[in-house]
Amino acid sequence: MIDFIDNCIVLSIRDYRDDDRLADILTAEHGAAAVLFRGVKKAKAKLKPFAQAFAVFNARFTSARGSFLTPVDPSLIQDGFGLCSDLKAFAAASVCAEATAAALGDDQPHPEVFVEFLRFIKSAQFDGDPYYSAATYMCNLLRLSGFYREYSYSDSPVTPVQMLGYAQKRGYGKREECDMSRRALKYICSEFSRDFDVGLKSSQSIDLYK
Numbered sequence: 679m680i681d682f683i684d685n686c687i688v689l690s691i692r693d694y695r696d697d698d699r700l701a702d703i704l705t706a707e708h709g710a711a712a713v714l715f716r717g718v719k720k721a722k723a724k725l726k727p728f729a730q731a732f733a734v735f736n737a738r739f740t741s742a743r744g745s746f747l748t749p750v751d752p753s754l755i756q757d758g759f760g761l762c763s764d765l766k767a768f769a770a771a772s773v774c775a776e777a778t779a780a781a782l783g784d785d786q787p788h789p790e791v792f793v794e795f796l797r798f799i800k801s802a803q804f805d806g807d808p809y810y811s812a813a814t815y816m817c818n819l820l821r822l823s824g825f826y827r828e829y830s831y832s833d834s835p836v837t838p839v840q841m842l843g844y845a846q847k848r849g850y851g852k853r854e855e856c857d858m859s860r861r862a863l864k865y866i867c868s869e870f871s872r873d874f875d876v877g878l879k880s881s882q883s884i885d886l887y888k
Contacts, residue, residue, distance in 0.1 A: 680741040684708050687795055688733045688758065689775040693719070699729045700746065702779060705739075706792045709785045713739070714746035725752070732758030732771055732799060760803045766887040767802050770812035772880040773867060774798055777816060780876045781823045794818050801850040809884070810859040814845040816866040825873045838865040860884055 684705040694700035697720050701713045715729040728735050728749065737752035761771045778795060782788055798815035802808040820826065831843035841862035853859065867881040 680739065680747065682708055683736070683738045685734065685736045685755065685792075686711075686713075686739075687792065687799070688713075688728075688731055689779055690772075691729060691731050701729060704778060704782070704788070704792055704795065706789055707787050708739075709787050710779065710782050711739070711785070712746050713749055715749070725749070727754055727757050728752050730758040730762060731768075731775070732761045734758075734796065734799070756799070761799065764808075767808040769880070769883040769887050770802055770808035770863070771799070772883065773863065773878055774812050774815050774819075776878050776880045777819060777867070777870055780874055780878070781819055781870075788822075790822055791819065794822065797850060805850060805852045807853045807855040807859045809855075809863045810841075810845065810853040811850060813842060813859060813863040813866050814850050816863070816870060817842055817846050820866075820870060820873065823873075827869075835862075838862040842866055857888065860888060 684707050686703040686705045689702045689704055691699055691701040697717045699715045699718050701715065703713050704710050715725050717723055718725045718729040734755040735752045736755060737749040739747040740750055741747045761767045778791060794815060798811055801811040805811060829839050829843035829846055831847050832840040835841040835844045835858060838861040841858050864884055867878050871877050
């Protein structure tokens with residue numbers, strides 16, 4: 679039997695059976711897991727705010743049988759509405775969530791990745807250009823996954839590589855939206871795909887919301 683209390687981030691969520699939804703989550707201390715939200719598609723379901731992509735919450739997770747965890751008495755830390763309601767922010771966050779799931783690929787704890795994803799969520803919602811925030815996160819995710827490389831830096835980047843170098847040095851922070859951030863995110867996604875031999879389907883949406 680599995681039984682633990684932890685904070686988590688919903689990386690992705692999908693319909694499951696008639697009234698349920700199934701979420702892939704990243705916990706702070708217990709790695710990645712799959713959580714079943716039973717009856718959440720019903721009109722008055724109390725778990726609706728939790729069964730949303732990029733929601734952050736604390737809960738007791740249990741599993742008596744099967745492979746899916748069940749959240750018990752969840753407490754919402756931050757809903758995912760801010761990222762889901764803006765198409766550009768949603769595209770950027772989806773790329774990062776998919777890359778995170780592919781990079782971990784195991785059931786081991788990854789607290790440093792959990793904290794980094796929280797930093798990304800905050801930056802993507804409040805610091806201007808979500809594509810820049812996503813590119814910064816992807817640089818950090820590759821570093822945390824053992825694929826660090828140093829990109830060329832410029833105070834005024836004019837190429838995707840220079841933008842990634844800027845992101846590595848400056849980190850998260852307010853940035854005006856610009857096409858260079860979009861191109862840098864596409865570049866780092868291709869770098870990730872080569873390192874992990876995994877194509878990021880979410881990256882196809884980057885060009886839809888310029």
